[in-house]
Amino acid sequence: MNEVCQKAREFLAEIISDLKFELSVSAEWNDEEGCLLNLKGKDTHFLLSENGEMLDSFEALLFQIFGRGLEREHRIICDADGFRQTRKAELQAMARFAAQNVRKNEMPFTFGALNATERRVIHLILQKETDLLTESIGIGKDRRLQVRFK
Secondary structure (H helix, E strand, O other), X not given: OOHHHHHHHHHHHHHHHHOOOOXXXXXXXXXXXXXXXXXXXXXXXXXXXXXXXXXXXXXXXXXXXXXXXXXXXXXXXXXXXXXXXXXXXXXXXXXXXXXXXXXXXXXXXXXXOOOHHHHHHHHHHHOOOOOEEXXXXXXXXXXXXXXXXX
């Protein structure tokens, strides 16, 4: 396993312990995505409330601390109860819908608010489409993903 991933797992396990959550943390390295940290236990519902906001917060914190040790294409991903996999399937469906919409209406399609990881997933899904272009527009909380013809 990647050394950065192992350190991130240990750090997250310490945070979880300090917060008194009944959770365990396991780590797995995936060459496509990077470090996958899976949290399991009685308190996963806390991680999943508010659309996984705590998972997002853990990811942001871990990436700030350990991200420099990863290649540019890799991320630190925190998951619980398959939440990220389910969300990825939703984003794939949203990407297909946006592509169809652009082709049908011949107008750009702009997504609502998505976090950076979600925007990245859609970028990667649609990068294979030879006739379409994805671009993040705006700044900060107003950043949106737009799909349009090349």
